[in-house]
Each structure stands twice: as C-alpha cells, then as structure tokens.
Amino acid sequence: MKEMVNFDEQNFLKIGASIYEKRSMIEHIAEVICKEDFTNLFFTSSGGSQAMMDPFWDMVNEMSDIPVYRMISAEYLACGHNQVKEGTVAFLASKSGDTKETMAAAKVLKEKGVRLVSVIGKSDSPLEKISDYSVVYGDGRPQELILYLLIGKLLHIEGYFDAYPQFADELKHLPQVLCDVRIAVDEKAKQYAQDYHKEPYNIWIGSGNCWPVCYAFAMCVLEESQWIRTKSVSSPEFFHGTLELVEKGVCCTLVVTEGKTRELDLRVKRFLETHTDKFTCFDTADYPFAGISDAFRGILSPVVMNAILQRISKNMEAVTEHSLDIRRYYRVESY
Amino acid sequence: MKEMVNFDEQNFLKIGASIYEKRSMIEHIAEVICKEDFTNLFFTSSGGSQAMMDPFWDMVNEMSDIPVYRMISAEYLACGHNQVKEGTVAFLASKSGDTKETMAAAKVLKEKGVRLVSVIGKSDSPLEKISDYSVVYGDGRPQELILYLLIGKLLHIEGYFDAYPQFADELKHLPQVLCDVRIAVDEKAKQYAQDYHKEPYNIWIGSGNCWPVCYAFAMCVLEESQWIRTKSVSSPEFFHGTLELVEKGVCCTLVVTEGKTRELDLRVKRFLETHTDKFTCFDTADYPFAGISDAFRGILSPVVMNAILQRISKNMEAVTEHSLDIRRYYRVESY
Numbered sequence: 058m059k060e061m062v063n064f065d066e067q068n069f070l071k072i073g074a075s076i077y078e079k080r081s082m083i084e085h086i087a088e089v090i091c092k093e094d095f096t097n098l099f100f101t102s103s104g105g106s107q108a109m110m111d112p113f114w115d116m117v118n119e120m121s122d123i124p125v126y127r128m129i130s131a132e133y134l135a136c137g138h139n140q141v142k143e144g145t146v147a148f149l150a151s152k153s154g155d156t157k158e159t160m161a162a163a164k165v166l167k168e169k170g171v172r173l174v175s176v177i178g179k180s181d182s183p184l185e186k187i188s189d190y191s192v193v194y195g196d197g198r199p200q201e202l203i204l205y206l207l208i209g210k211l212l213h214i215e216g217y218f219d220a221y222p223q224f225a226d227e228l229k230h231l232p233q234v235l236c237d238v239r240i241a242v243d244e245k246a247k248q249y250a251q252d253y254h255k256e257p258y259n260i261w262i263g264s265g266n267c268w269p270v271c272y273a274f275a276m277c278v279l280e281e282s283q284w285i286r287t288k289s290v291s292s293p294e295f296f297h298g299t300l301e302l303v304e305k306g307v308c309c310t311l312v313v314t315e316g317k318t319r320e321l322d323l324r325v326k327r328f329l330e331t332h333t334d335k336f337t338c339f340d341t342a343d344y345p346f347a348g349i350s351d352a353f354r355g356i357l358s359p360v361v362m363n364a365i366l367q368r369i370s371k372n373m374e375a376v377t378e379h380s381l382d383i384r385r386y387y388r389v390e391s392y
Numbered sequence: 393m394k395e396m397v398n399f400d401e402q403n404f405l406k407i408g409a410s411i412y413e414k415r416s417m418i419e420h421i422a423e424v425i426c427k428e429d430f431t432n433l434f435f436t437s438s439g440g441s442q443a444m445m446d447p448f449w450d451m452v453n454e455m456s457d458i459p460v461y462r463m464i465s466a467e468y469l470a471c472g473h474n475q476v477k478e479g480t481v482a483f484l485a486s487k488s489g490d491t492k493e494t495m496a497a498a499k500v501l502k503e504k505g506v507r508l509v510s511v512i513g514k515s516d517s518p519l520e521k522i523s524d525y526s527v528v529y530g531d532g533r534p535q536e537l538i539l540y541l542l543i544g545k546l547l548h549i550e551g552y553f554d555a556y557p558q559f560a561d562e563l564k565h566l567p568q569v570l571c572d573v574r575i576a577v578d579e580k581a582k583q584y585a586q587d588y589h590k591e592p593y594n595i596w597i598g599s600g601n602c603w604p605v606c607y608a609f610a611m612c613v614l615e616e617s618q619w620i621r622t623k624s625v626s627s628p629e630f631f632h633g634t635l636e637l638v639e640k641g642v643c644c645t646l647v648v649t650e651g652k653t654r655e656l657d658l659r660v661k662r663f664l665e666t667h668t669d670k671f672t673c674f675d676t677a678d679y680p681f682a683g684i685s686d687a688f689r690g691i692l693s694p695v696v697m698n699a700i701l702q703r704i705s706k707n708m709e710a711v712t713e714h715s716l717d718i719r720r721y722y723r724v725e726s727y
Binding site: 117123124132135137138158206219258263277284290298299300304320324327387 | 452454467471554592619627633639663727
C-alpha cells in the first residue's frame, strides 16, 4: 500500500464501528419520536455542523411528504421560523456541545415545546443537558452515520423507506467503504494539494445533497483551516454569474453527487472541461461501495464525498505545513 | 447636484411611477389568489431573479403563519419539493420571460395544478403565456415594488398585515426614496469603485433579507458583469470559517440590513473594523426614507440596498471601462 499521510485504517474502522454499535440506541430514539408523533422536522445548527445535517433535509424532502425545514441557528434566533412550534422535532449538531448560537437556539426551541435531538462530540455538554435525546459520538466518525440511522429509521416507521432494514444492515460496511475510498483517491488528492495549494482563488461547485459538503469544505476547511481563498457556488447557480470568471488558469473544482441533481453537476463538468486548464472533478461514482447496494449510493454521496475531500485536507496540511488546527481568531479572540 | 454617471433622476421617477400605477391590478391578483384559497406559497426562479424574490420569503415567514418555501428552479426540477402541490401558489420571476430552468419549472408546476404568478420584464413571453397571473414591468423598476404590493396585500387579506393600506400608500414615495439614496451614496460608491476595482479577492457579507441582495450583487454584478472575483457569505456563517482569511489588505464589504438580523451584521462590522484596513459598510440606516414610516424600513431594506449597490456597479463600469452588458459565455455560447 502506498504511504498515506495522516491515515490509520484500523483506527478508521474502529471509530466507524463505535458509531454503528449504537444502532439500536439510535433507532430507539426514532421509535420514541414517532410514537409521540410530530408535525414536522427542523434541522438547525451552525457552520460545518449544519452543513453535515443539511443533506438529511434533502433525504426527507425527496423520500417523504413530511414537512422539513432547515435554518442556521443564528438566523433562527433573529427571525424565527413560522412552522417551528410545539409538535416540531428539531435536530441539532455540535462537536463541542456548546456552540454559542446552537445552544441559544436550543433554549428558544425548548421553551416553545419543541423536542430536541442532538448529535454531539463531547459528553456532558450543555447541549446534551438541554436535549430530549442525544447521541454522543466522542471519537466516533462519521457523524453522518448517526443521522442515516436516525432519519432512515424515522422514515421507515412513517412508511416512506421500506428498504431501511437492508440499508441499515449494509451501513455496517460504510466504515470500510470510507477507508477504501480514501485509499483510492489519495494519489489524486495529493497531486491536487501539490498543484493547487498556492492558487489565489478557488471556485468550488456542487449541488443538491453534496452542495453542503462543497460549501463546508470550502469554508470550514480551505478558508478556516488553510487560509486559502475560495468561492463556492451551486451547480445551477454557477451558470447565473460565476461562469464568467472562468478562463485558462482559474482553478475550479467540482464535486459530483450521485443524488438527484447529478445532471446539474455534469453540465458544469462539460463546461469546465473546455474552459479552464485547472479543472478537477471528484465524483463519488468513481469509487466502489463494497457491500452497499447501488440503490443507496445517491443517499450516501455526501458522506462519501466528505471522505474524498478529507484526503485533500490531510494532504494539503502536509504540503503547506500549515496545521489544520491553527486558528487566528476562532476561539482565540472574542468577538 | 454633483455629476453622477449613468443616472437620470427623472427617468427613475418615471419608471418607478409606471410600476406604482399598476397597484390596483397587482392587488387584484392578491385578492383573487386569497379568494380561491391556497395552502402554501412557493418562490422559484434562477440567479438574480430568485435573489430578488428571496426577501419575500423572509417577509412571509416573519409576518405570518403561512407556510412558505423557496427553491432554485433547477433544483426543484431535479429534486421536487414535497409540500408543493395543488393548493400551492408559486411566484416566478424572469427578466426575459424565457429563462430555461424557470420555464421548465413553470411547466412542471402547472401540471401539478399549482397556480403561477409571474413577474416578467418582457410582454408576450413564454412565462407570461403559461402563468395564471402575471405582471409585466417592461422598463419599470424596481421589480420589488410589484412584490411588496402583491405579497403585502396578500398578507393583509389573510389578516397578518393590518398596516398594509398605509404601507402601500407610502410606497408611492419609494421611487423618490431610491433616487435620494442613489444621490446620497454616490460619492461613497464612486470612491469604492476607484479604490477596489482591481482587488484580487472581495469578501461580501450580509444576512437575513439582505443576504440575497449581497449574494446576487457579488455573483450577478461583480462576477458576471465585471469579472471581479468574490466570495459571499452570510453574517452568522462568516464566523464559522471565512473570518480566518481576514487580515490587513483583504477587501471586505458588509451590507447591513434594518431587518431582523441587523445585530448579526453589526457583529461582523465590529470584527472587520479592527481586522482589515479595506473595510466598507453599506447600511440602509444611513439614509432617510422620506415619506415612509420607520416601521417599514426593515421590510424595505433589500430594495434600498439594491439601489445603494447599483451606484457601485454604475461607477465601477465607468472606472473599469468594462460595460455591465458584456458576457463571454452567458447567452453567447451554448452549454
């Protein structure tokens, strides 16, 4: 096996298994929510945590008739959401369990009688304390696995996801798939990091359930962790402005989903292939998902794309010698 | 009066009046919609037209209990929206009246039995033909005036906007307000264009009902019409990544709304004032709205901000000698 920086397959499998082991506990939360009944679902958090949950908005919207909403916590606090009230079940996520706006939103929601289900990195956090139900993943990864089980089971109970038992069984293979994908993409990601880490401007494009992945990688990894300048734009919107910036020498990176908006991405691909010499495309379809049925590939595109892009960040860190953990402002200054 | 490029006050007043003259026709559409009853509202279009309508999502959400949704037409076509069905009233906008994805969405919506209300620049367009109701503005501006009357009247009839008659009466002054604002901001906008037209990277920040204004100005004006590189990010999300890019020499521009998210913008203002020497803030609160009550300033922030920013584009065009009408790809190539 080629040498890969910052990669420990055994650990990846272990931290993946540690989440899958919680399957029955997670499914039990879905059962209780459905038994108590609900009128709609609401995803709210901040930054990368919201982006991690956003594809589950797409999943509920595409697979069911359940009303589902999403809103950044800070905007929810300022504006409210006119359908979020008693009867709503809210999903919140926070690595630290104490993200300021997310916690403030949790308090407001709680006062309204909204039930809170949280996905949290640390145990004994303020967010866990206020939540009706929570899953603490600690070192476990990926967080998305929790939501595939939680939302998948919920859709199943409500009659929208007949194949869920098979889906959930096959998710056992997800950690290995995510390792395999990392290994398969690593050379390409390394080359990408070497070629483009000094680019003055990076256009990132994606759509549908991979739009949040694209948006968050540009903002929370390249900008926040590597201080690299980006512009992220969704595939259909790319054609309503950003395309005019493209010419030889402009670095463009496209993430292609296997979800319902795939054709929107492929349209961008065809355009960029002939309009810039610095074009890279990452497509989940290029990788096998061993042990997982083709029918579930679209739903799983976001978590697979995150694994792909993580190989860019890990290689970028090695090339730039700029640790992914350095911040000059976030949690360093107060503002 | 100082000389202003590309500005003709009399014409602005005339094209504003030409829309206001349609008030009773526009209000009649709202009356018919409410009489026929509806279950929810849906805003869908593409690019700048969607951004023009997006603040009305905020208006409905903040002022009423009416379920309201918004989605880019291309994504709607690919994914659907699980609450949009018979009983929905959809609002669409298109300058040309034949924007590809918007027209395709109109057809799909029509087949579902959704009523279509369109705001269109040209008469006898395909979009007008397929719509149940439409307002053709031709040379009239701003388009937003149509939606303030349409959505305002609708909210009034449904019992959510008691002050609407006063609001609509005062909107007669909007064209003059938008002229006054243009005149008042022009020197600042001119200086801005001179100082920053060669910046290699421009961070644009805004929130709430002015987020779509910020997003669209960066993408549809600076990128599409001036080929200037931007990153737009919402005020709360700025603190979850993009802030780390800021240092001396990084050009940052903030649009401050008087709507409900004003405090989120002011937090960004406080941060940027001390972290870069290339910071500009455009705040609707800096300008009088003669003849319009303070209570309506927040709702009107988007249209006022668009007038402010238009002085940047008009001055930018003069400075760069790059016409706002040049495209290298859009409607030049097919893709």
